[in-house]
Amino acid sequence: MSESPSYKDRKVITIGVVSELTGLSERQIRYYEERKLVFPERSQKGNRKYSFTDVELLIDIANKREEGVQTYEIRQDMIRAEKRKEKKMRQHLLRGEINARFGIQKER
Known part of the structure; x- marks a missing residue:
């Protein structure tokens, strides 16, 4: 019997909702994916899906960027x-x- 991921790790949140939760633009979120900082899954239709853990990570990334970290x-x-x-x-x-x-x- 395999363990199902915790609710925080389930990739179910769309990029629009992530944008609202983090205050980042969808373009910024996609850029962080391009830079291999966050790894969303893709739905069958190709839409990005994020987890609550990803949201927390994106907030952390945004805070570091505000501090000038590349x-x-x-x-x-x-x-x-x-x-x-x-x-x-x-x-x-x-x-x-x-x-x-x-x-x-x-x-x-």
């Missing part, structure tokens, strides 16, 4: 954060494998 810098920060997250996950998995191999159990 989109390239924002993207690099996102890449570094993703690499840290992946490294932490690998460490967690490796720790679990070692614990399973040697029969080490967590103390409660």
